[in-house]
Amino acid sequence: xxxxLLVLVWAAAALWAQEAQTxxxxxxxxxxxxxxxxxxxxxxxxxxxDIWLNFYKNPHYKSIAxxxxxxxxxxxxxxxxxxxxxxxxxxxxxxxxxxFSLMAPGEIxxxxxxxxxxxxxxxxxxxxxxxxxxxxxxxxxxxxxxQAPRFLLARVQRELCYQCHATVRAEFEMPVKHRVxxxxxxxxxxxxxHGTFASTWRTGSSGKMVDQTAGGEEPCLGCHEDxxxxxxxxxxxxxxxxxxxxxxxxxSTNAKLLRRPVVYTLCLGCHNGAGTFGLTSSGVILxxxxxxxxxxxxxxxxxxxxxxHGSDADPTFLR
Amino acid sequence: MRYILxxxxxxxxxxxxxxxxxxxxxxxxxxxGENAGDYNIVQSWELGYRYALVGGDAQKYESDVNFxxxxxxxxxxxxxxxxxxxxKWFDEIVLTTQGLGNDPYESAVLRIQKxxxxxxxxxxxxxxxxxxxxxxxxxxxxxxxxxxxxxHDLTLFPGRHIQFKAGFSANSEDGPALSTANLFEGExxxxxxxxxxxxxxxxxxxxxxxxxxxGMRLSVLRRWEFFDDYTPYGAGPQTGLNPTDITTLGxxxxxxxxxxxxxxxxxxxxxxxxxxxVNGRFSYAEGRGNFILDESAVGTGLAGxxxxxxxxxxxxxxxxxxxxxxxxxxxxxxxxxxxxxxxxDSRVSGNNYYEELDxxxxxxxxxxxxxxxxxxxxxxxxLHFHVSRNLDLFAGFRYAxxxxxxxESTSPAGVPFSNTxxxxxxxxxxxxxxxxxxxxxxxxxHLSTEIGRNDNPFFPVSEKNxxxxxxxxxxxxxxxxxxxxxxxxxNNNPVALSSYNSHSRTYFANAxxxxxxxxxxxxxxxxxxxxxxxxxAFFAAAPVSTLESGExxxxxxxxxxxxxxxxxxxKRADFYVGYALTRDTGDGRAGLEPTGTVNxxxxxxxxxxxxxxxxxxxxxxxxxxxxxWNAGYQYYGYHEVFGLYSILQNYRAHTGYTSVxxxx
Numbered sequence: 001x002x003x004x005l006l007v008l009v010w011a012a013a014a015l016w017a018q019e020a021q022t023x024x025x026x027x028x029x030x031x032x033x034x035x036x037x038x039x040x041x042x043x044x045x046x047x048x049x050d051i052w053l054n055f056y057k058n059p060h061y062k063s064i065a066x067x068x069x070x071x072x073x074x075x076x077x078x079x080x081x082x083x084x085x086x087x088x089x090x091x092x093x094x095x096x097x098x099x100f101s102l103m104a105p106g107e108i109x110x111x112x113x114x115x116x117x118x119x120x121x122x123x124x125x126x127x128x129x130x131x132x133x134x135x136x137x138x139x140x141x142x143x144x145x146x147q148a149p150r151f152l153l154a155r156v157q158r159e160l161c162y163q164c165h166a167t168v169r170a171e172f173e174m175p176v177k178h179r180v181x182x183x184x185x186x187x188x189x190x191x192x193x194h195g196t197f198a199s200t201w202r203t204g205s206s207g208k209m210v211d212q213t214a215g216g217e218e219p220c221l222g223c224h225e226d227x228x229x230x231x232x233x234x235x236x237x238x239x240x241x242x243x244x245x246x247x248x249x250x251x252s253t254n255a256k257l258l259r260r261p262v263v264y265t266l267c268l269g270c271h272n273g274a275g276t277f278g279l280t281s282s283g284v285i286l287x288x289x290x291x292x293x294x295x296x297x298x299x300x301x302x303x304x305x306x307x308x309h310g311s312d313a314d315p316t317f318l319r
Numbered sequence: 320m321r322y323i324l325x326x327x328x329x330x331x332x333x334x335x336x337x338x339x340x341x342x343x344x345x346x347x348x349x350x351x352g353e354n355a356g357d358y359n360i361v362q363s364w365e366l367g368y369r370y371a372l373v374g375g376d377a378q379k380y381e382s383d384v385n386f387x388x389x390x391x392x393x394x395x396x397x398x399x400x401x402x403x404x405x406x407k408w409f410d411e412i413v414l415t416t417q418g419l420g421n422d423p424y425e426s427a428v429l430r431i432q433k434x435x436x437x438x439x440x441x442x443x444x445x446x447x448x449x450x451x452x453x454x455x456x457x458x459x460x461x462x463x464x465x466x467x468x469x470x471h472d473l474t475l476f477p478g479r480h481i482q483f484k485a486g487f488s489a490n491s492e493d494g495p496a497l498s499t500a501n502l503f504e505g506e507x508x509x510x511x512x513x514x515x516x517x518x519x520x521x522x523x524x525x526x527x528x529x530x531x532x533x534g535m536r537l538s539v540l541r542r543w544e545f546f547d548d549y550t551p552y553g554a555g556p557q558t559g560l561n562p563t564d565i566t567t568l569g570x571x572x573x574x575x576x577x578x579x580x581x582x583x584x585x586x587x588x589x590x591x592x593x594x595x596x597v598n599g600r601f602s603y604a605e606g607r608g609n610f611i612l613d614e615s616a617v618g619t620g621l622a623g624x625x626x627x628x629x630x631x632x633x634x635x636x637x638x639x640x641x642x643x644x645x646x647x648x649x650x651x652x653x654x655x656x657x658x659x660x661x662x663x664d665s666r667v668s669g670n671n672y673y674e675e676l677d678x679x680x681x682x683x684x685x686x687x688x689x690x691x692x693x694x695x696x697x698x699x700x701x702l703h704f705h706v707s708r709n710l711d712l713f714a715g716f717r718y719a720x721x722x723x724x725x726x727e728s729t730s731p732a733g734v735p736f737s738n739t740x741x742x743x744x745x746x747x748x749x750x751x752x753x754x755x756x757x758x759x760x761x762x763x764x765h766l767s768t769e770i771g772r773n774d775n776p777f778f779p780v781s782e783k784n785x786x787x788x789x790x791x792x793x794x795x796x797x798x799x800x801x802x803x804x805x806x807x808x809x810n811n812n813p814v815a816l817s818s819y820n821s822h823s824r825t826y827f828a829n830a831x832x833x834x835x836x837x838x839x840x841x842x843x844x845x846x847x848x849x850x851x852x853x854x855x856a857f858f859a860a861a862p863v864s865t866l867e868s869g870e871x872x873x874x875x876x877x878x879x880x881x882x883x884x885x886x887x888x889x890k891r892a893d894f895y896v897g898y899a900l901t902r903d904t905g906d907g908r909a910g911l912e913p914t915g916t917v918n919x920x921x922x923x924x925x926x927x928x929x930x931x932x933x934x935x936x937x938x939x940x941x942x943x944x945x946x947x948w949n950a951g952y953q954y955y956g957y958h959e960v961f962g963l964y965s966i967l968q969n970y971r972a973h974t975g976y977t978s979v980x981x982x983x
Contacts, residue, residue, distance in 0.1 A: 054351070057359070057400045057411070062434040065404020105755075106655070106705050117591040118536035123598040126647040127657040127701050132713045133765050134755040149398060149413045150430065164791070166827040167806065170845035170879030173899045175383045175931045175957055183417050184424035184444050197600060197643045198661035198697045203719040203747045204782035205769055205808075214525075214542055215583045215604030216641035216663060223468060225490060225521045225546060230579070230606040230637035232669030233689050239667060240693065240723060240777050253877065253903050253929055255382075255454035261927040261963060263455055265871050268855040270778045272868075275814035277778055279691075279725040280741050284778060286856055289866075290506035293859040293920055296964070297560055302455045303510055304501040312577065312610045312671060313631040315687065315727070318501060319573070319612065 037082030041075030044083060047091065048076075051144050059152065060143065079111065079143070105134040112137040121194055128195025129209055135164070140193065161187045168250055177251030190219040190249070201242040218242050220249070231310030235317065236279060237270065238309055264293065267301045352398070353983065357406060362397040366390070367949070367978025369422070375957075375970030378451040378461075383931075384955050385447060386974050391421035393978050410434045423447035435476050443469040448494075454963055456499055459512050459560075464494035480531040484540070490521040498552060499560075502568060503620035503627070509559030509566035513552040513573070521546045527585075535590040544581035546608070549574075568618040579608030579635075596647040606637040610671075626678040633671025633687075640664045653705040660698050667691040672732070688736055690726040695719065701751075709757040713767075719747040723777065745775040747782075753789075763793045776812055779819045779853060783812035801830035819853035829881075837889070842882035849875040859917050867917055872925045874906040893939040901931040911961055928960040939980075950977045 041064055045052040055061055064075040077083055081097025089095040093102055098111055109131060116122055125131055130139075142154035153160060158180050162169040172180045179185050187193075192211040199207045200216050213222045220243045221228040227238070237245045246266055247257045260266040270277070273286035291298040302308050307317040352361030370388050373380045399412040411432050418425040425445040432438035445467050452460030472486040498513040527540035554571040583604030590597050614629040641663040648656045673685045701715035722744050728736040753767030769787045776783045791804035806825040813820070829843030855871040858864035883897035905928035912919040937951035955972040962968065 056402050056404060057398070061404050062410075065410075065434055104705060104708060105711070106652075106703075113591065117596065118531070118589045120538050120587045120589070120600075123587065123589060123600065124645060124659070126596060126655060127645060127659055127699070132701070132703060132753065133767070134711055134763075149415070150428070163800070164793075164802070166802070166804070166829045166843045167825050167845050167847065169843065169881065170827070170847065170877070170901070173879060173881060173933075174877075174901050175929075179424050179446060182424040184426050184446050197641070198659065198663075198699070200639070200641055200661075200663035200665065200695060203695070203697075203721055203745065204773060205749070205771055205785055205787055206717065206751060212641075214540065214585050214602065215581065215606075216602045216639050217604075223466070223490065226492065226519055226548065228606075230608055230635035230667060230669065232633050232635045232671050232687070234667050234669075234691055236691060236725075237778065239665065239691060241781055245778065245780065253875070253901065253927060253931075255452075256450065258454065260873055260924070261454065262924040264857075265855070265873065265924050268857055269780050269819070269853050269871060272779065272854060272856040274779060274854060274856070277776070277781075277814075279723070279727070281743050287858065288506060289858045289864050291858055292864045293857045293867075294915060294917070296457070297510055299920075300456055303457065303459065303499050303560075306456075306460070306498055306500070312608070312633060312635055312669070313575070313612045313629075313673065315689065315729070319575075319614065319629075 036071060037084040038071035038077050039083045039087050040071070041077070043087060044076040055144075058143065058146075073115070078115075100138050105131075105136040108136045108138050121192060124192075124195030124197060126195075128193075129206070130193055130195070157186050157188065161193075171248070171251035174251035174253055176253065176255060176257055178249070178257075180250075189223075199242075201239065202244075227309040229310045232312045233315045233317065234310045235308060262299070263301050264299050354402070357401050357403055359400050359402055360398070362395070363980060363982040364395045365393045365949070365978050365980040367393045367976045369393075369974070369976040371972055371974045373970060373972045376968040377970065378449070379957060379968035380955070380970045380972050381449040382451055383957065384972060384974070385423040385449060387421070387423070389421035392416065392419040393422075393976065395419075404434055406433065408433065437476065438474045440472045441470070443467075451968075452497070453966065453968065457560075457964065459497055459499045459510075462494070462496040462517070464492055464496065464517055467491045482529040484525070484527040484529070486523075486525045488521075488523040488525075490519075492517055492519040500552075500554075500571065500573075500616075502571070502616050503566055503618060503625045504622070507621060509561050509564055509568075511554055511557050511559050511568045511571065513554045513571065515550050515552045518549045519547070534592070535588060538585070538587040538589075540585040542583050542585070544583070546577075546579050546581070548577040566618065566620050568616065570618075571614075571616045573612065573614040575610060575612040575614075577608055577610040579606065581606040594649050596645075598643075598645040600643040601641070603640045604638070606635075606639070608635045609633075610635075628676040628678070629674070630676075631671050631673045633669060635667075635669035637665065637667045655701075655703040657701045657703075658698070659701075661696070663693075663695045665693045684732040686730050686732055686734075686736075688726065688728045688738075690724070692722075692724040694722040696721075711755040712752075713754070714752040715750070717747065717749040717751070717771070721745050721747075743775065743777075745773055745777065747771055747773045761794055761796050763795075765789075765791045765793070779812060779814070780821070781812060782810050785810040798833040799830070801828075803828040819851070821849070821851035823847070823849045837887040839885040840883070843880070845877075845879040847875070847877040847879065849873070857920075859920065869917075869921045871921065874926045876904045876906070878902045878904065890941060892941075895935075895937045897935045899933045901929075903928050903930075905960070914965075923961075930956070930958045932956050942979075945981060945983050947980045947982075948977070949980055951975055 063069045063073055063078050071077060079098060086092065086095040093099045100108055109125065113125065140154060140160050141152045143152055145154065146152040147155045148157065171177065180187065190211060191209045193209060196207060196209050196211050199210065200212065201218050211219050213219060246259060248259055249257065252258065254261045258266060270284045271287055273283040275283055278284035293299060297303060305317040307319065311317045311319065313319050352359045368390050369386055371386050395416045397412065397414040401410040404410055409431050411430065413430045416427040427443045429441040445465060448462065448464045448466055450462045451458055452462065468490050470486065470488045472484065475483040477483065494517050496515045496517050498515055499510050500513055501510050502508050521544065523542055523544040525540055525542035527538065530537045552573040554568060557568045559566055559568065581604055583602065585602045587600045610633065612629065612631040616625065616627050618625045643661045645657065645659045668690045670688045673687060675683045697719040699715055699717045701713065703711065703713045705711050722742065724740060724742045726738055726740050728738055730736050749769060749771030751767065751769045756764045758764055767789045771782065771785050773781065773783050786809050788807045791802055793802040794800065804827050808823045811820040825845065825847050827843065827845040831841035833839045852870055852872045854868060856866060856868045859867050880898065880900040883895065886894045905926035908926065911923045914923065933953060933955050935951065935953035937949065939947050939949045941947050952975040955974065958969050959967050
């Protein structure tokens with residue numbers, strides 16, 4: 001019954017939209033609006049045919065195509081403001097109310113958010129590390145000269161990110177890495193460059209704009225779902241401080257992106273029984289005396305503790 | 320003109336880091352593609368043959384690079400756009416693909432949309448994952464898997480103030496793999512190799528809607544996720560990892576079907592006014608997995624013939640709830656104050672009934688229960704002050720309060736649980752500050768720092784007293800961009816034995832220069848230095864293990880270089896030459912200690928020097944107005960100095976491709 005209702009709602013919405021589309025008048029470039037300072041995109045086209053020529057491929061063109069938007073939200077003037085002064089002055093950047101190359105970073109953010117503020121993906125843009133560092137919309141997006149068709153990116157996504165994050169580029173060129181340079185992954189698979197909600201899996205230093213899954217979990221688990229559980233026995237390191245406790249997420253010289261080349265140094269870093277750490281505040285449990293580390297088989301903890309991310313059957317992750 | 324455009328497309332391809340680039344730019348002021356009715360069509364298809372000649376450790380090559388021989392559609396690109404924004408069925412189609420047919424990394428991205436009616440997005444990826452498992456299990460955890468990830472999202476725009484969304488995602492993981500099991504008499508037993516055939520499936524369905532009302536936007540998303548894992552394990556007669564002991568395996572079988580769900584809600588309310596912006600989010604997901612494990616092992620142990628059955632069944636549950644409220648206030652045009660509050664609660668609980676039956680000796684039945692609960696409250700306040708056109712300042716304060724509760728209980732069947740609850744808290748106070756300073760028009764300086772204190776970190780390697788510094792100087796002119804920077808991170812978590820501290824310093828410099836219309840150069844150098852030290856304790860020594868302690872040190876000194884030159888020889892050809900290097904020089908030691916001593920256990924794992932380099936060259940030659948011939952060569956060289964367990968995984972690989980690009 002619920003499924004049927006859902007299908008009905010979808011169908012009604014689609015029909016409604018189709019109806020609206022068929023009665024819509026053919027799109028025409030916006031004409032001059034007397035007395036408002038808005039001159040219409042046709043006027044802009046006169047001197048900027050180069051920009052106009054391919055603008056029909058731009059997502060912002062739909063404001064012109066619709067023919068229904070008010071002048072302040074249509075075409076060129078939707079972003080750049082009323083063009084009368086610019087036209088009367090026969091050009092000049094400084095006569096454009098919103099010339100982005102002359103605007104302060106904060107002003108650019110404000111302008112773009114005029115339309116894009118309410119998207120969930122941009123909910124944290126005001127407090128994002130990028131905004132704080134004056135990395136704003138036009139730092140990555142190019143409305144007129146986009147190199148990547150999706151999202152009007154000024155360059156291919158990873159190259160954009162590498163412009164500032166040269167160290168990350170170095171990490172992705174290491175022998176063991178996530179396949180970003182190979183093109184099968186993108187930075188935005190894990191990060192939201194517009195800012196993210198507070199992490200749920202760790203405390204400590206500010207998050208690196210690491211996005212969350214829809215369930216509020218670490219983005220690693222979006223692809224590595226076999227590590228996600230829920231398990232009867234969770235390895236607390238995964239849940240409490242996150243995957244980065246043991247793994248370097250971008251790239252590493254160590255297998256499986258581990259923070260150490262040899263497993264036992266990684267495990268024993270926590271499992272040393274010291275201090276007030278761990279679930280019982282009495283130190284993270286020390287290994288068994290029967291584990292003679294001089295024997296090679298005990299140097300690879302995961303040789304026996306195969307389900308180290310979590311297990312349903314065994315509290316020590318043996319099966 | 321088309322000739323120029325094709326050249327631009329190819330130049331774009333040559334400039335990319337991957338062997339061929341799937342995307343192309345949309346030039347300003349140049350008409351592209353063919354007009355068909357009210358639509359404009361641009362497309363390119365690159366069909367090619369890739370080869371690889373590998374010497375040395377082929378498994379390590381497969382793990383790192385994995386390109387093989389064969390014919391494939393290296394890339395394709397298609398756009399169809401309505402020229403008046405009012406197409407009958409669609410206004411835009413964008414399709415890009417990469418590596419289809421034979422590459423280890425394949426992807427396709429599709430968008431179809433009709434303005435103000437619908438938008439459909441698809442992202443499909445396939446990744447051939449190979450891992451020899453040397454570091455984690457001496458090669459006994461080899462995996463040769465295929466991961467497929469696909470996302471489909473449809474958005475309907477029935478009106479200006481409402482959107483409907485529906486989506487479907489499917490991930491799967493398949494392929495052969497090895498695993499291991501420790502069998503018979505616990506640590507006195509032996510480790511045996513298991514063969515498995517990985518079969519995992521994850522599917523997510525989602526529907527939602529966005530509503531705009533009174534200047535607010537309400538987004539609601541409901542999703543249902545289903546997952547299952549039917550990976551079986553089996554093994555035949557073996558002597559085990561230690562062939563000198565008496566433990567042997569006759570046969571082994573394990574099935575452990577797992578099925579579960581992860582349904583959830585996501586609600587978001589956003590409003591932006593002239594002076595403030597408010598954004599609230601709530602999400603809830605309740606995961607639940609039901610499993611059965613049935614295992615049988617027959618062999619020989621210390622006690623003679625072993626015939627052991629294990630049965631376990633139970634349920635794992637994890638409800639996760641999060642709530643966030645962000646408020647930004649703009650008292651003047653120069654100042655932004657943002658406060659963000661977040662609360663999350665995660666409760667991991669699971670129980671199982673575990674029965675172990677040794678047909679020769681005894682039966683053991685246990686009922687287990689485990690609970691791990693985390694409640695995290697965070698609050699941050701940030702101030703951003705636009706002092707002048709050339710200077711911005713920012714500062715912030717962060718606070719986090721976390722409660723962690725746990726129960727671990729095991730009882731024989733029929734005996735009540737002990738259910739001892741452990742609770743602990745930790746609080747983090749941290750401050751951040753920084754500036755963005757445009758020193759002169761093309762020169763910018765960014766500085767930021769963070770200092771934090773955690774009063775009760777959960778692990779010895781967790782952040783306790785930490786500080787971070789980030790500085791970057793950037794120069795941008797139309798044809799030149801250059802930047803240099805320094806990052807430092809230091810964490811000290813001292814206790815009696817552990818006294819863990821980690822210190823990383825990163826230096827980088829990069830520059831790009833479009834020297835001429837036919838010549839472009841770019842290069843970068845990065846040095847990543849990491850040294851960390853922590854106390855560890857372990858049992859070692861012969862004949863009887865004794866408790867040993869020592870300092871576990873790890874030193875990594877990585878020098879990374881990336882350089883590239885693009886040359887366009889008029890209409891005759893385009894060239895790209897590049898070089899990438901990763902070299903870990905370690906701590907400069909000449910050799911390792913002989914194994915078998917406690918000191919060697921600590922000394923021989925402190926550093927892991929290696930070199931990984933990859934020079935490449937590509938050429939693209941126009942054959943006709945619509946066809947180009949491309950060829951490329953890339954060398955991969957991997958060289959370890961010491962190797963893990965005295966095993967060197969070094970390899971040399973000569974790879975290349977030749978292709979024909981058809982653009983029309």
